[in-house]
Amino acid sequence: MFIQPKPQNAITIAVSSRALFNMDREQDIYEQQGMEDYLKYQIQHEIEPFAPGPAFPFIKAVEAVNTRLRELYPDSEELFDVVLMTSNHAHVGLRLINSINHYQLFIERFCMTGGNSLIGYLKAYHANLYLSADSLKVREAIEEGIAAATVFSPGKITEVPETQLRVAFDGDAVLFSDESERIYKAHGLDKFFEHEKAHENKPLDHGPLKGFLEALGKLQQKFYAKGQRLDCPIRTYLVTARSAASSGTRALKTLRSWGLETDEALFLAGAPKGPMLEKIRPHIFFDDQMFHVEGAAELGTVAAHVPYGIAQKVQSKTARDVKKDMPAKQLE
Structure with a gap:
């Protein structure tokens, strides 16, 4: 039996039940027939495990990293700690416990709020990242300064590595603030290039997921310290629409200034991100x-929308407009 790390020492990932598992059938019952029929159905089927949801491979890869960390640092609590955070x-x-045991997931912490807000619990658990299928809850978390994203199921199944966690980040309004993106939206590409050169x-100010990249980097350093840089089970990617020569310098110097x-x-200089993510x-x-989220998902990538910055005011489509997302009446 593994020892559960203390929340203040761990990298805590809070994941909703509909991000971790596919609960589309159950959600339909809730929307069409109401709460009582929904609960009755869940109880009648509680020995049947849910199918994996979009965040499932990510959580499995996180647990594979923990296995490697425990081998190298048996007494360390600097691990990933996954918390099931649900308004269910x-x-x-x-049924959630049976599903977790069926897939041999190591998730011991549950928070089931029965429809109440999750924000206070996310803060109490010191959540480094919150993944949900509910865009409204994600927006609430972002507004409270919690790193969060709405996860979408990909359009096709893509095999991902089981022994190396791979996390890809956009730059502006994700790792970085939306300062430069505001210049581009207001004044166009030429002014944007001039601004970035000047x-x-x-360094750019930090964006909502800078802290999560930092947490991943700290775990990577633990592997590097054991001579495992070339065999590190965590790999990170910056995938940005910026041009390298015209505006890439500031992005890289910002990361360096943060250590x-x-x-x-x-x-990618404005090219679609989906094909590169597919590789x-x-x-x-x-x-x-x-x-970019839709383009990535269409080609098989589990993409997550971070509702932060100027793009939320100008883009014609938001997470609530996407077919895969659920309406306001939903359980998480």
């Missing part, structure tokens, strides 16, 4: 623009 009713708990030695790095940096095969990709 406690009656659904048995400010290339001034951070990504293993790979891809500057990377990350467990999850974070972006602030639904255009």
Whole structure:
């Protein structure tokens, strides 16, 4: 039996039940027939495990990293700690437990709020990341300063590595603030390039997921310290629409000023991100623009929308408009 790390020492990932498992059938019952029929169905089927949801491969890869960390540092509590954070009713708990045991997931912490807000619990658990299928709950978390993203199921199944966690990040309004993106939206590409050239030695402010990249970097350093840089089970990627020569310098210098790095940096100069992500095969990709999230998902990447920054005001489609997302009346 593994020892559960203390929340203040761990990298805590809070995941909703509908991000971890596919609960589309159950959600339909809730929406069409109401709460009582929904709970009755869950109880009648509680020995049947849910099918995996979009965040499932990511959580499995996180647990594979923990296995490696425990081998190298048996007494360390600097591990990933996964918390199931759901607004579901406690009656659904048995089916969730049975599903977790069926897939041999190591998730011991549950928080089932019965429809109440999760924000206070996310803060109490010191959540480093919150993944949900509910865009409204994610927006609430972002507004409270919690790193969060709405996870979408990919359009096709893509095999991802089981022994190396791969996480891809957009730059502006994800790792970085939306400062530069505001210049681009307001004044166009030429002014954006001028602004970035003039400010290339001034680090950008941090975005909502900077802290999660930092947490991943700390775990990577533990492997490097054991001579395992080339066999590290965590790999990170910067996948940005920025151009390398025209605006890439500031992005890289910003990461350096924070003492951070990504293993790979891809500057796509406005080209679609989906095809490149299809080659990377990350467990999850974070972006602030639904255009890129949708493009990645169509080609098989589990993409997560970070509702932060100027793009949320100008893009024509938000996470709530996407077919895969659920309406306001939903359980998580």
